[in-house]
Amino acid sequence: xSKETPFTVFIEGxxxxxxxxxxxxxxxxxxVSLVFEPVGLWQNLNGYNLxxxxxxxxxxxHMSLQSYVMLTVLRNHLENKTDKPIKIMERSLYCGQFCxxxxxxxxxxxxxxxxxxxxxxYNFIHERHKSQCDLIIYLRTNPENAxxxxxxxxxxxxxxxxxxxxxxxxxxxENRLIHxxxxxxxxxxxxxxxxxxxxxxxxxxxxxxxxxxxKN
Ligand code: DGT
Numbered sequence: 227x228s229k230e231t232p233f234t235v236f237i238e239g240x241x242x243x244x245x246x247x248x249x250x251x252x253x254x255x256x257x258v259s260l261v262f263e264p265v266g267l268w269q270n271l272n273g274y275n276l277x278x279x280x281x282x283x284x285x286x287x288h289m290s291l292q293s294y295v296m297l298t299v300l301r302n303h304l305e306n307k308t309d310k311p312i313k314i315m316e317r318s319l320y321c322g323q324f325c326x327x328x329x330x331x332x333x334x335x336x337x338x339x340x341x342x343x344x345x346x347x348y349n350f351i352h353e354r355h356k357s358q359c360d361l362i363i364y365l366r367t368n369p370e371n372a373x374x375x376x377x378x379x380x381x382x383x384x385x386x387x388x389x390x391x392x393x394x395x396x397x398x399x400e401n402r403l404i405h406x407x408x409x410x411x412x413x414x415x416x417x418x419x420x421x422x423x424x425x426x427x428x429x430x431x432x433x434x435x436x437x438x439x440x441k442n
Pocket of ligand 1: 239240241242243244245246247263265277280288291292295317321322323326327384
């Protein structure tokens with residue numbers, strides 16, 4: 227594999243499934259480049275906290291947040307060039323489109339006209355830019371556990387997240403990553419992200435073996 231095309235892995239999973247922790251686990255490997263999700267940008271766009279606004283009034287703000295998520299995640303895809311042989315990225319353009327946008331459309335929080343605009347943007351980007359992706363790792367967790375973790379970490383914007391919202395997002399992750407109902411750019415490795423601290427390390431090692439294979 228050439229230097230310009232690192233083995234690229236997307237880490238996907240529901241809110242609170244442990245994506246950030248998973249990425250941090252790989253910081254000890256020198257040949258791995260990590261790309262974290264730009265949540266901080268969504269919390270402060272010229273003083274506007276789009277994440278908070280979206281949770282307060284999804285019908286009004288979802289479109290603005292989603293178009294900014296799309297832009298910032300696309301920038302992550304395009305701008306994080308690395309000489310390292312492995313790149314691990316937290317989520318992807320596809321997750322935004324096929325989990326969040328589809329979920330909002332299905333539960334009618336997003337009006338059809340807004341949905342079609344986002345879909346046109348997605349199609350335009352997708353036709354012109356195929357993101358390098360060699361493996362997707364799905365941190366599979368049950369929504370009840372995800373909610374417990376969200377409550378524990380206490381990100382203020384997320385205090386109103388309901389179990390129903392997490393269940394809907396979970397179903398979209400399952401439909402896409404397990405049942406192949408939506409686009410998957412690479413094979414999917416499923417990790418049991420409900421495991422306790424000790425067992426989660428075994429799960430990480432399972433992923434390590436595949437990600438670091440032949441690259442050390
Ligand atoms: P982790 O480490 O698995 O606990 O991951 P989180 O929860 O830090 O990161 P993530 O991607 O699940 O989401 C961060 C926040 O941003 C969370 O409140 C959900 C929200 N969010 C992420 N992507 C989207 C999106 O495409 N649309 C909308 N509406 N919200 C999103």
